[in-house]
Amino acid sequence: MNAQNLASGSAYFIAKETELPITTVLSVLVDNEPGVLARVIGLFSGRGYNIESLTVSETEHEQHLSRITIVTRGTPHVLDQIRHQLERIVPVHRVVDLSVRADELGNDKPIQRELALVKVAGLGENRNEALRLADAFHAKVADATTEHFIFEITGKGSKLDQFIAIMKPLGLVEICRTGVAAMNRGPQGM
């Protein structure tokens, strides 16, 4: 029997996926109660979904609501499943696929920003070059001695990637990134 003749489907759902995966940003509004993040993350790991970036913080203190922003990747069908599975979690109020919402609003993409702290240590020309480049990237100096800088930089993930790559040969010591915060353009709410 040659390989082409083998069934591509199965009694289990392993039919070949014909759709291409895309990356999207989900905003999840949840009650800020113990374990809620574990429920969300557990759903992703338990069902085999990807998390590329995750940020969470209480956003509405009086109502104890937190906003979780998740960058995930999957086929449109899988992303739809992720949204519905998230909605099943009892303390989840709302789930919005910001990329889909941006499409509906006629926008290109949701605004996505990330903050990084980047520690660079070195002397001489490397040190000067690091400072010059930081300035070009509109990074701020958050801390410094004669031997190091900590740069604070915000922007799209790709900008941060580029900045970090440039800093590597100049004495990069440590990186900390917040993960993506995102929202849609325009006057309307989530």
Add this chain to the structure above:
Amino acid sequence: MTADKQDSDNHTSQRREMTGAEMVIQALIDQGVTDIFGYPGGAVLPIYDELHQQDKINHVLVRHEQGAGHAAEGYARSTGKVGVMLVTSGPGATNAVTPLQDALMDSIPLVCISGQVPTSLIGSDAFQECDTIGITRPCTKHNWLVKDVNDLARVLHEAFHVARTGRPGPVLVDVPKDVQFATGFYTPPETSPRTSYRPKVEGDIEAIKQAVALMATAKRPVIYSGGGVINSGPQASQLLRELVELTNFPITSTLMGLGAYPASGKNWLGMLGMHGTYEANMTMHDCDVMVCIGARFDDRITGRLNGFSPNSKKIHIDIDPSSINKAVRVDIPVIGDVGRVLEDMVRLWRASSEKPDKKTMGEWWSQIDKWRARKSLSYTRNKDVIMPQYALERLYELTKDRDTFITTEVGQHQMWAAQFYGFEKPNRWMTSGGLGTMGYGLPAALGVQIAHPNSLVIDIAGDASVQMTMQEMSAAVQYEAPIKIFILNNQYMGMVRQWQQLLHGNRLSHSYTEALPDFVKLAEAYGGHGIRCEKPDQLDDAIQEMIDVKKPVLFDCRVANLANCFPMIPSGKAHNEMLLPDEATDEAVANAIDAKGRQLV
């Protein structure tokens, strides 16, 4: 009696001060609970002490916490009420995991109350401590750790609300021992539940109109119903019957949905799926309009997905939006409670003048009759050996006119029970469908019998499954629950062996039980009644004896050792590629599944 006293007697559930342990009992009473299943231990002693001092809640002491969970599931499924289990911390909670996951996959409302070490010791690796919330998070619909006694009543009421509404499921409330001792204010059940949990029950009327319009144009329709109809309540089953009557559509059902439409009904095709009938699967494969009502296109139902009912438009009614388009893409989704949606559907169908063409429907039915004539459940009788199918036919004949409830374990006997036992009413059939839990049936039967003390409750069992929770015979004897354990004993894990024959060159690795207990003596050891039957001509008398004995019975029904369960859709195959019993020669069985299918289970 003073006015005050009278007031507190009439409104025991008013806001008042009490201990956490008292709150647990009060909340159960206020939620209408009359029976719970449990096992005591260090971390739930205060609750057990309260149980001891009241007579409104009947507690059934099981022999293992898994038994408590399945008993509560059986109780819930046979009554439509929420099942309740009470367990201690650590091993009590970990033993509850299997029934919780079982209830999650079969959408059974279940509240598990677990004890926990005192809050000050949480995280210290204390004796009988485990991270119950962490362990049960993925196997419950929701769970709570209550650290403040003043939250306890609210959380317990919320737990019942979450368990029974929307797509029902299991929940767990973890109560540390110091919270059980602490005193706080009890609050009665609230009318306004939390804002983030609002299941949609009313179906979108536009979608329902579209569905009805599509059904009216159908040439080859089929209704495929599931456990959601049972869960929605007896009214939903009634409406389903009405819809079938009105439309004259053929109807098949999943394992979970048996009984919603009567097996004696003229439009009944039998169960569908891996071990479903030929007519049910062929009808699904060739239909042009499929109406899926409260089912979820499980992999045991669909077979190979790209060969699943390739030329049909699909309507899917489900209360859980995540079930829509999960495995199979549908054309018209309707999100809502099956009962509510069916009510609208029946009303709209009656009001509409558009109806399917009588002549094409007639042709469809004659095609179905041809498939029926294939008699896919036939088997060869034997004068000397009891065929398992024959045993179930006789069991059905001798019990069908009684008030009977059937539970099962998991394996070949379960599929034969589904094929050969005809269910006329909902809530009469309790089986572990999603998780496939061997050992489910015996404790589930106990739970059913507690809810229906005067009914005939039979666990159709296998010799391997039944040993997994055999200890609950002891609980059945204690509570004078005369459950009948009808064991189809072939000394094999029959379904495992069948798959080894299909997939692994008949190498029967560890699927034969070399040493089985003497079930008759075992029954007697527990204080029950044992029966053994080895010959077909003695079967009727033996079954009658089983029915007549007013004690728990272990019935050792010795059946043909190597019988296999057909018809069958081998894995990796579609609905129209079934293996039928008369074609299932040894060679056909050995070659039924190709190399790719072999990897799939």
